[in-house]
Amino acid sequence: MAGQTDENRLHVLRHAAFTARDVREMERPLLENGVPLMRMASAATAHVVAEMLEDEGVALEESNIVLLAGSGDNGGDGLFAATMLAGNGASVTAVAVGRTLHGEGFAAFVRAGGKVLILDPASEIPGCAAGFSAGEAGERLRAAVELAQHAHVIIDAMTGIGLSGALHGIAGTVASSLGVDGTIPDRTALPAGDSTGEFPLVVAVDVPSGVGVDDGAITGPYIPADVTVTFGALKPCLMLPPAAYACGRVTLVDFSFDIDGHMPFVEAVSGDNAAETVRLPRLADTKYLRGVTGLITGSERYPGAAVLSCKAAAKTNIGMIRYMGPQVCRDMVLDAVPEAVLGKGRVQAWVVGSGVPTGETEDDDFQRETIAKLLTHYALSSDDDPDDDDDLAYDMPPLVVDAGALDLLPDEVPPQVVITPHAGELASLLTARGEDVDASDVQNEPLHWALRAHELTGATVLLKGAVTIVVGEPADTDRESDAQGGFADDEQHVRVVVSGRAPAWLGTAGAGDVLAGMLGALLAQQDDEDVSAPDVAACAAYLHGYAAAQASQSDQRGFTPPTIYGSDDRHLRTKLGHPIVASDVIGMIPATFAELLS
Numbered sequence: 001m002a003g004q005t006d007e008n009r010l011h012v013l014r015h016a017a018f019t020a021r022d023v024r025e026m027e028r029p030l031l032e033n034g035v036p037l038m039r040m041a042s043a044a045t046a047h048v049v050a051e052m053l054e055d056e057g058v059a060l061e062e063s064n065i066v067l068l069a070g071s072g073d074n075g076g077d078g079l080f081a082a083t084m085l086a087g088n089g090a091s092v093t094a095v096a097v098g099r100t101l102h103g104e105g106f107a108a109f110v111r112a113g114g115k116v117l118i119l120d121p122a123s124e125i126p127g128c129a130a131g132f133s134a135g136e137a138g139e140r141l142r143a144a145v146e147l148a149q150h151a152h153v154i155i156d157a158m159t160g161i162g163l164s165g166a167l168h169g170i171a172g173t174v175a176s177s178l179g180v181d182g183t184i185p186d187r188t189a190l191p192a193g194d195s196t197g198e199f200p201l202v203v204a205v206d207v208p209s210g211v212g213v214d215d216g217a218i219t220g221p222y223i224p225a226d227v228t229v230t231f232g233a234l235k236p237c238l239m240l241p242p243a244a245y246a247c248g249r250v251t252l253v254d255f256s257f258d259i260d261g262h263m264p265f266v267e268a269v270s271g272d273n274a275a276e277t278v279r280l281p282r283l284a285d286t287k288y289l290r291g292v293t294g295l296i297t298g299s300e301r302y303p304g305a306a307v308l309s310c311k312a313a314a315k316t317n318i319g320m321i322r323y324m325g326p327q328v329c330r331d332m333v334l335d336a337v338p339e340a341v342l343g344k345g346r347v348q349a350w351v352v353g354s355g356v357p358t359g360e361t362e363d364d365d366f367q368r369e370t371i372a373k374l375l376t377h378y379a380l381s382s383d384d385d386p387d388d389d390d391d392l393a394y395d396m397p398p399l400v401v402d403a404g405a406l407d408l409l410p411d412e413v414p415p416q417v418v419i420t421p422h423a424g425e426l427a428s429l430l431t432a433r434g435e436d437v438d439a440s441d442v443q444n445e446p447l448h449w450a451l452r453a454h455e456l457t458g459a460t461v462l463l464k465g466a467v468t469i470v471v472g473e474p475a476d477t478d479r480e481s482d483a484q485g486g487f488a489d490d491e492q493h494v495r496v497v498v499s500g501r502a503p504a505w506l507g508t509a510g511a512g513d514v515l516a517g518m519l520g521a522l523l524a525q526q527d528d529e530d531v532s533a534p535d536v537a538a539c540a541a542y543l544h545g546y547a548a549a550q551a552s553q554s555d556q557r558g559f560t561p562p563t564i565y566g567s568d569d570r571h572l573r574t575k576l577g578h579p580i581v582a583s584d585v586i587g588m589i590p591a592t593f594a595e596l597l598s
């Protein structure tokens with residue numbers, strides 16, 4: 001049984017992220033017992049840096065390393081790591097970006113022969129002359145940036161979980177000179193978060209300094225890392241977009257934290273989770289018991305979306321699909337899926353809007369009218385004044401609202417309504433509700449805006465991207481407290497789940513239609529009320545991503561669970577894969593089920 005427990009713990013460590021506050025709570029008892037966490041953190045960091053140099057064929061004695069050190073414990077971790085590297089022959093310069101340096105770390109570093117460059121004229125670091133002129137401060141800054149640009153490795157230890165707001169001051173200037181300012185990482189998608197191997201390699205200590213630790217937002221300067229060595233537990237920024245794209249490969253140093261005693265703030269779905277949401281056929285099943293999905297998708301303008309959504313749904317383990325749409329779509333759907341049933345009837349879940357143009361257009365009026373009529377059954381009265389119709393809305397089957405149906409969403413809906421926008425669509429939905437936001441704001445702070453959309457509408461929000469974020473209510477939420485406006489006020493009450501299973505090859509026309517169909521089918525087969533809508537939605541994104549990975553033969557993912565420091569699975573370069581079209585993803589759905597269920 002011990003093995004089983006270890007396996008569970010490992011799964012949680014690799015798929016759950018905890019807020020900075022919880023991480024501090026988890027480290028406290030260990031620190032009180034005198035466990036030398038900083039020494040453990042720095043030894044692991046030094047080891048990872050040495051391994052990276054070895055991988056690139058650079059001997060430690062020949063290497064130039066620049067440590068960017070802040071004045072907190074993150075800088076302390078960096079200084080002790082740098083001490084070990086200097087002690088083993090590396091040439092290491094510590095650049096102090098704050099006014100102070102961790103006392104013991106600094107003393108050890110100097111003893112090991114490390115060099116120090118201080119940038120702040122007002123700094124108070126023993127033995128380092130300060131009070132230099134503004135001109136000299138500028139010279140020193142340029143020299144530090146130049147040194148770092150020509151190093152083999154930059155160790156980024158400016159800020160860790162103690163960051164507040166965007167990086168400012170000297171740390172901010174250093175980060176924007178060496179990295180980027182406020183833009184999301186623009187890098188080639190390589191398997192296992194691999195780097196291109198170009199110097200300087202960047203190793204982030206705990207987290208890349210400057211990214212939003214708890215929300216993964218990018219609002220200021222930071223240095224994208226090739227590798228992040230993180231301590232104790234994953235922080236949300238290592239999992240949430242866009243910060244996760246700035247972390248590179250992640251190594252987690254297990255400090256034996258009491259992870260069971262704390263609620264993760266974000267969880268990444270795994271293959272096991274996805275398999276659990278699949279309803280296995282039963283001996284006495286009928287097509288109706290296996291679930292029926294109704295789709296009102298496609299239009300005269302975009303008939304292909306009807307085919308993609310219907311075919312994807314039909315292949316995602318259900319008994320039947322019903323399709324409603326214009327003649328051209330009906331013909332194409334029947335051609336692609338002769339099993340489809342046309343017209344109205346009982347369903348266990350709906351999918352609406354994929355391939356339906358937004359706004360008023362003549363051709364598609366009928367499609368939008370049908371969707372609008374269906375959506376009225378999901379409209380809730382305002383929070384303060386629940387009425388009997390709300391019960392009917394809560395009793396409606398789950399509904400996926402995609403693309404051209406998003407602007408028809410009622411003001412407030414129950415949580416079995418899952419909206420599936422990309423960043424631009426979420427920005428439009430929020431703008432229509434009075435928020436001042438555009439698509440790039442959503443890309444920079446996706447969690448914030450997904451939470452806002454959930455709070456405003458009550459819907460489960462699936463925000464698409466390389467890492468897809470889903471927010472909504474946990475399974476055990478009771479409706480009475482919702483009606484009193486209880487949800488979303490307290491972030492603990494909101495479930496945040498991500499899936500980063502897909503390779504970037506999936507960013508191709510029609511991929512969203514395929515996801516909508518798969519999600520509709522996965523919702524139709526749920527007969528366990530303990531599974532929350534956000535979990536089902538994230539698992540649909542996982543299955544979709546997995547099928548895309550199979551179709552493109554790619555090992556690249558938006559989020560790769562971390563390697564546990566000290567385990568044997570030292571990183572191997574894996575398959576990059578090849579381009580695909582959305583139909584290829586549908587073709588791989590059966591193989592995905594076979595693989596995940598075996």
Ligand SMILES: NC(=O)C1=CN([C@@H]2O[C@H](COP(=O)(O)OP(=O)(O)OC[C@H]3O[C@@H](n4cnc5c(N)ncnc54)[C@H](OP(=O)(O)O)[C@@H]3O)[C@@H](O)[C@H]2O)[C@@H](O)CC1
Pocket residue numbers: 023024027037038041070071072073074075076077098158159160161162163164165166167168169171172205206207231232255
């Ligand atoms: N978890 C664990 O188990 C263990 C954790 N450990 C390590 O401790 C780290 C946490 O250390 P911490 O608490 O000292 O805070 P830290 O991240 O160094 O940040 C404070 C510094 O950042 C600065 N600063 C803040 N905001 C800023 C801004 N916007 N722009 C610019 N500067 C800003 C702030 O400056 P100030 O505001 O004081 O001027 C101060 O200098 C943690 O991440 C991990 O590495 C390990 O050693 C052991 C085990």
Ligand SMILES: Nc1ncnc2c1ncn2[C@@H]1O[C@H](COP(=O)(O)OP(=O)(O)O)[C@@H](O)[C@H]1O
Pocket residue numbers: 422464465466467468502503504505506507508509510511512513514515558
């Ligand atoms: N860089 C990426 N990496 C992985 N998956 C991606 C990436 N970009 C987009 N995707 C996925 O591809 C799909 C695109 O959907 P969408 O934008 O709605 O396309 P369409 O409207 O053409 O169907 C989403 O599931 C999204 O998560």
Ligand SMILES: [K+]
Pocket residue numbers: 074156157158159160204205206207208209
């Ligand atoms: K850092």
